[in-house]
Amino acid sequence: MKPSSLFLSVSAALISLTTGPAIGQTTERPLIPILRAGEISARCDLGLVGLRKQVAALEQMPAAKAHHAKTVFAVWNQLQMAIEDLQGPVDLLSNVSPDAKVRSESEPCLVDINKFATELLQNRTLYRRFKSIKGDAIETKLRQDVLDGFDDAGVSLPPEKRVRMKAIVVRLEMLGQEFARNVRDNNQKLSFSADEVKGLPADYLAKAKRDDQGNYLLGFEYPEYNPFMEYADSSEARERFQFAYANHGTPKNLPLLKEAMALRREMAALFALPSYADFVVRRRMASTPATVNTFLGEVQQAVTSSEQKEIEELRAYKAQTLNTPLADTKLNRWDVAYWQQKLKQSRYNVDQNALRKYFPTDAAVPWILDVSSKLYGIEFKPAEVPVWHADVKYYDVFNAANHQRIGGIYLDLFPREGKYGHAAAWPVRGVSTVAGRTPISALVTNFDRVGLSGDELETLVHEFGHVLHGVLSHTRYVSQSGTSVERDFVEAPSQMYEEWARRKESLQLMAGFCKPGCPEIDDQILQRMTAAHNYGRGIRYARQLLYARYDMALHNGTSDDPLVVWQKMEGATPLGYVAGTEFPGQFGHLMGGYAAGYYGYMWSEVLALDMLSRYHGKLMNPEVGQLYRKSILERGSELRGADLVRGFLGRESNSKAFFDEIAGHRLQ
Structure with a gap:
């Protein structure tokens, strides 16, 4: 599982208006300000004063202007950019700053921004203003997204329910911060x-x-x-x-998750909806929980037999290797990765650790920049800028054809104490062509400094796909930029890009960046890598299915304790539940924007594998790359996900490639 880090500045209730944190400055090269301890509170207070002045100006706009769509959208766009300008450095640095004081001081500011965002979207004057205007196709989509955001924040609820909605949203933000902090700051050795x-x-x-x-x-x-x-x-x-x-979420996190579940159920009830899943999924491609559950049922049917077959195969391999009777040999959950690795070494002569010599870290990074440059007609140029840690690198991004600067990216690749512990991409600053605003994306990972395994190379490419989705966006309005698409579409571009970490025509370019040289990735090693990657897909997809079903079970109206639900659901799997473990306490997706949305990883993969077919097996074809850039990456959420995919493929999408992948029948 490769999570994206599309963190929300406000609760999932406000997702339709949030594009992720960003920074805005009026220089030629906008940069992330490196805030120090003691600076955040004053910056936050001053920024909120300015935001409230902008809201007041929008409320008091003369009637003649208030009915002019272009004017209203332009003023709203300025407000959204100002929110990003305040929120961005605080949100990012709360996860990556090496200074614990900066991280802790960021949290109250994010809560205050959350309160402001809820107040904004409960503003009935602005709601009526958007109801009364019309625009072109792009503005019609934006208008609907804005109105959805107002509705989800409770603008039409009675006053007492609006007050309660605001309190729930703020409390959920605080719970999410505490949950993440308990995981991030657990320095147990x-x-x-x-x-x-x-x-x-x-x-x-x-x-x-x-x-x-x-x-x-x-x-x-x-x-x-x-x-x-x-x-x-x-x-x-x-x-x-x-x-x-x-258990590294610590016992503190289970009560936080349980409280969040109760608040989400209460939130749904304010809108007379049967569950939080109904509240969330109605804004997604899937539309209803019933559609999600039908899809997950199809995955269950496709994956069950292959999971059981692989587990029995690993158990037999363990018995054979240890010379123990098969009947007395048990495969435990902590055995799976070990015996899979042993079997892959034996069967395919592939050792994930040995692959690091093929993918040195200091070659893999310029390699993915080069692959992206060739595909999308862009250039990356390193520059010395202020950064939050000496390991962080910065690159300007230019269009290759006219050398016009289009954005910037930060790369923070290596682990350190107190840093966000997974791999993720922050859409730090959204683009707005009408405002002349360029985007910034930040890649945050925890890689080995020497070299990457095959799995880690896929992670690099996946997360860089999110970076590209942000920095290559070319939308008119910032609210529609980059990864602001539906949550069950947002992973598709990155999942599709993973293929470039497994194919010869892209991987053979790696050698040009190895100093000294690294071994050639010939057809034989590539075939063995592909076979090793494909092995274990039954166990892999079954685990993803369990996560998605667990998420839906928690948010489909149940009032059960989250650990009890997990014990029951994991206990029903072939490997069973490991007594005493508390996985939900470190399942950050449930508190970080993917509640009632984890199914989106597999839903997105359906679209990713279908979009991959457009390349017809020629992944380094720049003509298709440019089409993809124009049809998908540049458009952000100016169209709905289904329309974006249809425009790129020239047809309706289908799930054949996805289920062929699960069954092991996908053609390379």
């Missing part, structure tokens, strides 16, 4: 003896911290956790690490 780390690569052990007794101290960052689960020979050590990882 597990101690493992020399015997417990046998099987792990020498370079992994050389980088690990040690205590006074020589034991290895390991935390929950991906570069530490994932290789351990794949290579540590000690089943007991893997069990201990897996147990701690599943």
Whole structure:
């Protein structure tokens, strides 16, 4: 699972108006201001005063102007950009600043911005103003999105319900912050003896911290956790690490999740809707929870037999390797990654750790910039600018044809204490052509500094797909820029881009960036990598299905405890529930904008694999790349997702490629 970081500045109730955080300055090269401890509160207070003045001016607009669509949309656009300008640095730095004081001081500011956003969308004067205007096709779509945002914030509710709605939205923001903080700031280190780390690569052990007794101290960052689960020979050590990882949200997070569920149910009830899932999904491509559940049922039917087959195959391989009777051999949850890796090494001669020499990190980054440049007709030029940490790199982005600057990107690639712990892309600043505003995107990952595994290379490409979706956007209004599309479409561009991390015509370009040279990715290694990637798809999709079904179960009206629901649902899977684990307490998607929306990862993949067919197997074709840029990346949410895909494919989308992928029948 590769999460995007499309964090919401306000609750999911306001999703139709939020495009993600951004920074706006009136210089030729807009940059993210590097805020220090003690600066945030004053900046926030001053910014909110300015925003409220803009709202007052919009309310008091003379009648002659108030009925002129272009004027209203222009003033609204200025307000949305000002919100981004305030929110952006605070939201990003709350997740990436190395200064704990900056991170903690950011949270009250984000709550205050959240309150303002709710007040704005409950403003009945502005609501009536938008109801009374009309515009062209782009403005008609924006108008509907704005009205949906007002409606979702409760503008039409009775006064007492509007007050309660605002309180719920603010409390959900606070719960989400606390939930994320409990995960992000958990600096627990597990101690493992020399015997417990046998099987792990020498370079992994050389980088690990040690205590006074020589034991290895390991935390929950991906570069530490994932290789351990794949290579540590000690089943007991893997069990201990897996147990701690599943619980690293700490017991504090389960009550937060439970409270959030109750608030979301109450929110839906304010609108006389049967569930929070109904409230959320009505604005998505799927439209109704029933449609989502039908789709998940189709996935269940497609994946069940392959999951069971793979588990039995791994169990048999474990028994054969350990020379134990099959009847007495059990495959535990902490065994899966380890025995999959062993089987892939044996069957396909593919070792994920050994792949790092093919994908050195300092080559993989310029490689994906080069691939993107060739496909989309752009150029990336590094520049020295102020950054929040010495590891962070900045690039200006230009159109190759006319050398016009179109945006900027920040890359923050390596783990450190207190940093957001996964891989994600922040749509830091939205574009607006009518205002001459250029976009900024930020990539945040936690990669190994030396080299990437095949899976990590896919993560890099996936998240860079989100970066491109933001920085190549070319929309008239900022509210429609980049990744402001429906949540069950937003992953599709990035999921499609993953294919470029698995194909020879793109991967063979890597060698040009290796200093010294790296091994050639020939047909043989590529075939083995593809086979290794494809192996385990049953287990992989079944896990995604479990996450999606769990999310829908929590938000379809149930009042059960979230841990009890998880124990029941995971317990019904072939590998069962691991007693004592509290996975929901670190399932950040449930608190970070994907509540009642996790199904969107697979829904988006349907669209991603279908869009991939437009390349007809020639992934480095710049003509199709330019068509894709114009049809999808540049349009943001100026059209609905289904219309964007139809425009690119020249036909209605279908799910054949997705279900062929699950079944292992997709043609390369």
